[in-house]
Amino acid sequence: ATDRVYNFSAGPAVLPESVLREVQEEMMCLPGAGASLLEISHRDKLFIEILQDAESTLRSLLGISDDYSVMFMQGGATLQFSAVAANLLRGTGKKAEYLLTGSWGKKAIEEAKKEGNVGVLFDAAKTNYDRLPTASDYSCPDDAAYLYYCSNETIQGVQFASEPECPDSVPLVSDASSDFLCRPLPIDRYGLVYACAQKNAGPAGVTVVVMRKDLIDIADENIPGYLHYKNHHENESEWNTPPTFAIYVLGKVARWLRDDIGGLANMEDINRQKSESLYKIIDESNGFYRGHAQTDCRSLMNVTFNLPSEELTTKFVAEAGSHRLAALKGHRSVGGIRASIYNAMPREGVEALGNFMTDFASRNG
Ligand code: PMP
DSSP states (O other): OTTOOEEOOSSSOOOOHHHHHHHHHHSSOOTTTSSOGGGSOTTSHHHHHHHHHHHHHHHHHHTOOTTEEEEEESSHHHHHHHHHHHHHTTTSOOEEEEEEOSHHHHHHHHHHHTTSEEEEEEEGGGGTSOOOOOGGGOOOOTTOSOEEEESEETTTTEEOSSOOOOOTTSOEEEEOTTTTTSSOOOGGGOSEEEEESTTTTSSTTOEEEEEEGGGGGGSOTTSOGGGOHHHHHHTTTOSSOOOHHHHHHHHHHHHIIIIIIOSHHHHHHHHHHHHHHHHHHHHTSTTSSEESSOGGGBOSSEEEEEOSSHHHHHHHHHHHHHTTEEOOBOOTTTOSEEEEOOTTSOHHHHHHHHHHHHHHHHHHO
């Protein structure tokens, strides 16, 4: 549609146009169903096929082996802050270790503390969450319940380039909400990875949990049923009514990644090109734009930067809006500008933003 803008929202966020079109075409009547997907039972054979297809497409994209369960849950990434700790920490007598590199990790720690003993091995608050730890910055005990990190802090725009150092005996847990499917992921390095869908993988309402099966039985039987991964695993994401529409769209996004983009390695190349083009403009602006993240921690997904003043920031957002560049305001907790350039943001959108940034700097620098 001609009135669509380039949407830099941090989430819910831009989706592939081809996916939106398919959804639109099937909205009145899902082929074979005589009704829309929104109107059929989650136990209907057609929906079960859609759910299984979404899972198998994710498995093929990420190379997820049979040693792992793939679960579709509700409650957002936020419920996983509690679920991870309720399953893997509560009642174990162990300590869970966290790497704190931004706002979402902070919230995860607050929830985990309600479930048991939590340690913070690295805390980037002192430098306003502009950096990530290297292996020499911390050491994780061999007997930790798990080591938790957030692979991409959406608000600050800092992203780990690879998995943090973690002892073999300790399950590595990642909140990959805002960089899931942006590049290949070595799943076998993880105990558990979760991601809410509404950034890179689909609409709000579903959270994907990929969990090593041998960890599923650690949980105490008395934790709340919905939080208990075992229920979702054993019932193939149908312990209760799953978010059917969100799973349906997520499956289409996964197919788009596989068939149109050609897989996650290609997606990573494209994401590198897109993000580098914006970081180059920041770096060559003679200090007009100041990137928030240290250079080696910059995110492929959320490009965060500041302008010389509050006035110029407001002006930037307003003028960008009149150029059809939307949702660029930084998170309310940090200010500045955040350009979220998830998988589905077309190159043309990034190019349009880059041209606007160069022009804006030359007029206001
Ligand atoms: N973790 C990260 C990295 C996020 O970006 C977000 C959402 N912005 C969350 C957790 C919370 O997700 P939800 O709103 O789905 O609970």
